[in-house]
Amino acid sequence: MLRVVVMVSGNGSNLQALIDNVHRNPKVDAEIVLVVCSKDGARALERAEDAGIPTSVVALDDPARREVRDARLNGVISRMEPDLIVMAGWMSIVTGVFLNRFPDMVINLHPSLLPSFPGLRAIEQALEWGVRLTGVTVHIAEEAVDGGPPVLQEPVPVRGDDTVDTLSARVHDAEHRVLTRAVVLYSEGRVRRDPADPRHMIINDEGGS
Ligand code: GAR
Secondary structure, three states: OEEEEEEEOOOOHHHHHHHHHHHOOOOOOEEEEEEEEOOOOOHHHHHHHHOOOOEEEOOOOOHHHHHHHHHHHHHHHHOOOOOEEEEOOOOOOOOHHHHOOOOOOEEEEEOOOOOOOOOOOHHHHHHHHOOOEEEEEEEEOOOOOOOOOEEEEEEEEOOOOOOHHHHHHHHHHHHHHHHHHHHHHHHOOOEEEEOOEEEEEEEOOOOOO
16 A cells, blocks of 8 residues: 655645545555645645544744754654655745655646746746646656656646636646546556666556556
């Protein structure tokens, strides 16, 4: 059973997709063992509690001392002995103190086809640029923000009359699919670094579930 920790900051619709499609799906050999939230009172915490999943709030009390927060994250998360840590709308930059403790175990979800539009306001940026195609990316989290190698991506076409709301809705639908698929692939042992080219991931997405 793949032990998954999910990190969130806000609404948690992607957490909900993982609860419905992974945690509660007897065909998927994975369970969410902990939800860590950066903000007290976030809707994502209610979603976890409704599903009977333990929660922990680890806030950034002092932005000048991010490493202190990350050491707390390490303590809270390592106790759960996770196999995979999923940043699903975690909106706070983490340092090497955290990422080096869990090498190749942290994946991040981002609402664009990286390397386009890293950082904040990815959907607004896509509209401002007038791109015809945006999308979503699940990638290995590294210290460079939104910088690690992609695991899965899905394109989302942009329509001429799209607003932030209409495009966000379709991007979110794609995120729910892609994030679920990524966790399923991990649960089946189908994701690994390319030993010949460590900047790339090898995904065995054929057959299976
Ligand atoms: C998602 O769109 C996710 O890609 C984004 O936050 C949203 C969370 O939605 N994350 C980032 O932008 C990280 N750079 P949710 O709380 O409804 O799952």
